[in-house]
Amino acid sequence: MTHTSLVWFRRDLRLFDHAALHVALTAARSTSQAVLCVFIFDSTLLASLPRVDRRVAFIWESVRELKQALNQVGADLMVRHGDPCALIPALCDELDVATVYANRDTEPAAVERDGRIARSLSALGKDLRLFKDQVIFERDEILTQSGQMYQVFTPYRRAWLNQVNDTVLSSFAVAPHLDQLEKCAPSAMPDLRQIGFDPVDVDYLKPGMSGGETLFEDFCERMQRYHETRDFPAVKGVSYLSVHLRFGTVSIRELARTAIRIGGEGAQTWLSELIWREFYQQLLWHRPDLVTHTFKEKYDAIAFPNNRDHFSAWCAGQTGFPIVDAAQRQLNQTGFMHNRLRMITASFLVKDLLIDWRWGERYFAEKLNDFDLASNNGGWQWAASTGCDAQPYFRIFNPTTQSIRFDPEGQFIRRYCPELAHLDNRQIHAPPLSVENYPAPIVDHATQRVAALRLFKTAE
Ligand SMILES: Cc1cc2nc3c(=O)[nH]c(=O)nc-3n(C[C@H](O)[C@H](O)[C@H](O)COP(=O)(O)OP(=O)(O)OC[C@H]3O[C@@H](n4cnc5c(N)ncnc54)[C@H](O)[C@@H]3O)c2cc1C
Structure with missing residues (x-):
């Protein structure tokens, strides 16, 4: 040969x-x-x-x-x-x-x-x-009737679901053709140190095809409840497959096929998340300028005050807002952050601390195991209200009410902020100032909300 x-x-x-x-x-x-x-x-x-x-x-x-x-x-x-x-x-x-x-x-x-x-x-x-x-539909495979890219998720999702069929979901078989591979003795593989890195434990991420398969099998048992459980960071409700999707240790076609086969509200909601991933990928393909610019150009002009001390406190999980701090510490300790927390902590950085979303985007890019340029940029611009199909700038998350709603017993907060573990279910969301080793809130949410509205109005 x-x-x-x-x-x-x-x-x-x-x-x-x-x-x-x-x-x-x-x-x-x-x-x-x-x-x-x-x-x-x-x-x-x-x-x-x-x-x-x-x-x-x-x-x-x-x-x-x-x-x-x-x-x-x-x-x-x-x-x-x-x-x-x-x-x-x-x-x-x-x-x-x-x-x-x-x-x-x-x-x-x-x-x-x-x-x-x-x-x-x-x-x-x-x-x-x-x-x-790596996607079911890419680039300009899904366009509006007038041949434009979709800028709003819901009609994109509808078009995606209309276009999906057995052909695009079918597997690219490999096993029957493996005898075409060149036969050769195993060569050496450089170890991590040889490529400039120190070893670090990633067993908990279950790397490789085998890990992806294990996680997916586990999630299939839970998929039907996804719509009820996915918003609660203390609950094992999501799939934890994002890093596997990022590096292709799972097949997107198999995931989508399975969700369609299982059906029901949970599986449909999960399939929608896979479609969000494709929505953001096509968006970045159409608009590569999003890497540095806001989708809605007028918001490029916003002069964020960018307080560096506040940014450091946010990065370290020392803002005095327990749900934000627990989220940031989870990111720093594990490289993962639950989607609900990504929305809360991103909104907090931009709307409470008045820091440019690009600073947060860069920090996530450094830390997230599943860092993906399109999803990260899309998620940040969504939270900052500067993106396509973003939440309007006047809708501002209140970190404390989000905490009460999505971590009602403070289970998640207790895991990452042990200094708050002794507080009761009410106090844990807004601790008394006397708690030892925990900072007082670095800003006042009500005041910052007004300041954020004023700041965004300058660009209207
Ligand atoms: C500010 C911000 C930054 C984000 N940065 C990233 C990133 O760098 N990489 C990344 O993969 N996701 C990102 N997301 C989306 C989402 O938070 C993660 O995909 C999800 O938390 C991963 O956990 P999971 O695999 O258990 O997700 P599941 O809930 O099980 O969802 C299944 C898959 O769908 C995709 N997905 C889910 N939600 C979204 C979404 N909102 N946008 C795009 N795809 C989605 C992911 O590939 C995910 O693995 C970001 C969201 C926000 C708000």
Whole structure:
């Protein structure tokens, strides 16, 4: 066999239902040629990260599992560390690869990188072929009747549900074609230290395909109750699959198919969340300027006071608002934050502390295991009222009433703010000033609410 194709794994760390791998393997079958696999720890992305990063550890564990799965069928995953813009063309040259297969990533920086690589390969007489894999509908596949992008979620969701069918949900089979993979002995894989990181425990995130499967099986038992449980951070109501969706250790098609099959209010609500993810991805694809600008341009002009001490207190979970502090501490300690808490703490940063949403967006981007540019930007612009289909600026969350409603017994607060654990269910949401080792509120919500309304009015 001659080496003619290379599958480049990126945000798709699994060996089942994989678009690029499926196409590469089936194409190779008709030409009796072999397929090689590679993963690259991208040094240009990793360089800016701290030495301890849960996401890199999650990826490393998931890559290791993928490599082992390939080794079990007599094939291998080459694992490299460097700049893909240089490594991919060099590998193709070295291994006599004519075509590189990969799944599409529509983030602006990834589009730019893939464009560069495609041009380098083309100069060598080789091809980069990209496939839709991480969403059911991408780019401009769902448009309004006048051919415009959707700016409001509900009609987008309706159109998504009208367009979805068995064809777009069907799996890209891999198992029947695995004999097309090049047979080779397992190669060495750089350990975390060799790529510049210290090991960190990510077992609780259940990395890899096996972890994604375990979490999804567990969630399937609970999916029918999702609509009732999803808003309560102390309850195990959500799927915890976001980091797996981010790195492709689960298949979006399998998730959506299962939700449709289970049906009922819980499954439908959960499917809507998967559709939110696609809504934000298409939005960023249409409007790459959102990375730095507000969706509603007039709000770009808002002059946020940006008090640095308040920002530090918010980051550290020391604002004196227990639900906000517990949420921020959960983020700092685990890299996860429940969706309801993301909405509360984002709203608090912008509307109570009057800090530019981009500061919060950047902090989440550093800390979240599931950080995804489109969902994070969309979530922040929603909370800041600057985005498409955002909550109106005059609707401002009250952190204390949110706390009473969504953590009524303070169970979540007690877990992350142990200094408040002794308070009763009423006091825990707004502790008396005498509590030791816990700060007094750094702002007054009622006063800040008026200030936020005034600030946003300047842009109207
Ligand atoms: C300010 C803010 C920032 C956010 N940043 C991110 C981010 O960087 N990465 C990220 O994946 N999600 C982000 N979200 C969306 C949401 O909070 C998380 O997807 C969710 O909490 C992950 O937990 P889960 O997997 O248990 O979700 P579930 O409730 O089980 O939902 C299933 C999946 O649907 C998707 N989803 C759910 N809610 C949303 C949503 N509002 N927008 C887009 N997709 C959604 C996720 O992929 C999620 O895994 C953000 C939300 C806000 C308000």
